[in-house]
Amino acid sequence: MRININDAELFVHVQGDLESGALPVIAHHGAPGFSSHEEPSAAFRALADTHPIISYDARGSGVSEYKGPYTHEQWA
16 A cells, blocks of 8 residues: 655555554564565564554655655654
8 A cells, every 4th residue: 555654655565454453563674775565574474363564665665755855754
């Protein structure tokens, strides 16, 4: 799915059931611009039976929009 945060379109991948009531696990990839959601999605996939796994491509990474500013505040 794609969401808009602070005027940038970000790609978000969800595994498992967000409506289950279980606390979600948010998994982030490595350095901005060099990685994507694919690595943490694969690494945490086994937990998706008991917890929703949310991974995403940070601003300027993967298939998210390459749109500055590229700051810690924006990535968080």
